[in-house]
Amino acid sequence: MSKPRRLHLLGILLRAIKLLKDFLLPLVLLFVTQILKRGYSLSWLMFTGTVIILVLLAWGLISWFRFTFRVENEVLVVEQGVLIHKRSVIPRERIQAIDLNQGVLHRLFNIVSVQVETAGGDKPEAVLYALSMSDAQLLRRRLLVSGVEEDRNYAGDAVALKRLSLKELFLFGATSGGALGLVLYLFSGAWTLLDDIGLELDLQRYLMWVWDYVNPVYLAAFIILVLWLLAVLGMILKYGDFTLTRSGDRIQMVYGLLQRRQVSIPVGRIRAVRLVEGVLRQPLGYFTVHLESAGYGPRSHEKTLFWPLVRKNELVFLLNKFLPEFAAEIPLQPLPPAAGRRYMLRGFIPAALLALPIFIWLPWGEPALALLLPVLGGLWGFWKYKSAGWGVRGNMLAVRSRSVVRTTFVLPNRSAQSFSAECTPWQHRAGLMSFKMDLASQAIFGLDDVSSIDVQMLTNWFRRRKQSDIRLIED
Template structure:
């Protein structure tokens, strides 16, 4: 078993020291309210005691943390008082991420995260190991994982071959028994048969280390593509950050917004302006918020995908990216649940798109950060990459019936009416007038309904189901039938009246706040049932084929 880098002891000592520092100080405050002899004068003594106790616990945690690479599992043992030991089988390992911040890169340290399929939580985290040790662990675990899969495939092939041989031997024996009664041919378990087929040698407990495979480079994000991706994308993290600052706005931020709005007719100070000046202040503040959000999004995207490279080693995709925070990891192709091509109006205008993959337990924009296969590239190149990866033919999309467009027209008209009603209510309680100017939103209803309808479509291929939806962030998802977990038909009250239905197709990947389950929206009920039935039949066929080809022993029952 190995230990973490010695600097980890310092890190844990400081971490637990500052955390435990507050425990005796809080105890002094509580006891001071109950007993008169206890006062705040005890703080200079209580704080160092808590820090020393926490630092001692951190050092003990470092010495009690061990990890090791065995022939079959990656083992981790941790805990000072409550001991925890984990044995992670290689066949369950989903990804091994290596993360380095600026300070960690200066010190030559890295954080290694081992993730398994079946959930979004990290199974084991090593804080910290040396940079060379992190790369060694990443490569060694990945190679052992590939070796375990290869041995499993070999055993499955041997089992199938042995089954075929046993059937042929039984046929030969029955023919011999029919020709020569009273004599028996040697059976597989006899010494004579043992000389014909030599039993395979048992695997050694100390298996040899697999050789390092050659890494093939597949994609590298060029500087021009990085800039295009940064300036044509909007990161949800930037929006959340600006909203957080807005809700925690300090006097300095408010004074700054007022000062920026003054040249455009804003109030000289809060509480000293007119209704029109406050309207200008609101408008200027909104524009400033949009600009700040966009700038933060550009900076975040640039730093996240700086020097992005994608390669392939054996059957795994390997990637690395990041400027200040450097990431590297892998995307196991045998655990890919679906592939999604994404683009927004700006990217479609310049003919670019991105490619994301979802693996078991992890969805796009998840914390693992391993899901972007191609952040941005020429649209044709992304489509070719998708077809080569999945084997799907070029989709011939079917659109929902035109009845769906009428439904969107009514929906957006109701939404516009709500906007006008809100504007009218604001004029009743404020000095603002001309509420009817809000009716301009009705002009956006027809194009919005058409654009939503025009970007919907689905394609039922021989081995895949392809679903397209969305305008501002259009997503075209390719789902192999054998990856489908559930297929559900949804019908709202309005859909039932129009004879429409929506079909949701779920896989084993985790969904995130900003990505929803792939859904075929607003098709005729008969078409939804037909897709449901076709998906069920082809799922059964795909599972039977995989069970026959790989010996997976899967059940083909579909419920």
């Protein structure tokens, strides 16, 4: 791979499709709707569509021809660009992960899209969108430090392997609201399109007829059920056939029924395990397990999904099998009672300020509705207080907090890049402090209103990391 190489020929079509999706699709839809509204003939529409397709294919051909890559002196060099020439030089030591993705067309022709990730990046440093599987595997072996382990991954010599069952996959989709937003977005886009071509009024009349003759409660329940089923279907297609393997010092996750993804992470670059308990999953006793890796930025949560759904009593077994480096059972201690009042006030005061104008402008006789907001804010703060906690066992730390979902970070002290503690005058009077911790994955977490003695214990825990680093340098 020392000489410049081009992508697979299918990359011409893939580039044209990507251009249509990213830039030209809204313009094409607007153009088509204008043609339909003005009553142009079918032959004119076919001629216009043919011209658009030819322009896209020509652009895809030029883009494919201008795209080259090579590995020279342990450096990946990627050159691309039609109007503006771009040259990316990525040293091997900066590359943290190389992920393989397969869409429907990729799988038909046994090719992959290769994403090259560097430490802390918010997006891939380079994307080779059409490579044969053999070239992709060769590129991974050339660029990743542990090439022997990569060979074992693809040879199937896995030390541990686990597949997500159909029942777990369905439950994961049923308790996740991520795909529901996509459904609502597509619905709003379809409504806008109907408005452009003049069919929105007819649809509104039909909906009014349905509203008059159908019980609104049943209609709303039916719509919610359909949207929920579509959301579940979206999650099943996205994470279906989820397979987790560990071979040597490398973790690999493979998933997706339509678009197949392969994410490979060296264990040495994993900084923490992040346990997420959603509002629907927490009462059922389920976690979603993510990894905090130096190869991915804070927006790459999807790529760092370690296991979609696991029960609390099975979590330790899962980590012992695949990540024994993070399989510590750490008892958590709650925050001091003095912190409870402060958490409740943090929820009560903003809600009270929000309720004040509502209280003024509500008609007389209904101010109790506005008074409910501060009560809910105080209860929300109390819920966050009860969810928070931390614990240390040996060199391992666990920190739990809540925004909407409850999140627990589990990490060794070597993973912490920085540790900071601070206190306001009011916290100082109550003997409380706040702390924050920063990881190489750009994740930042911490707790408010921890006792000063406990913060000193956490400081000593962090200093032990520094002392161990000094001993390693001396050795």
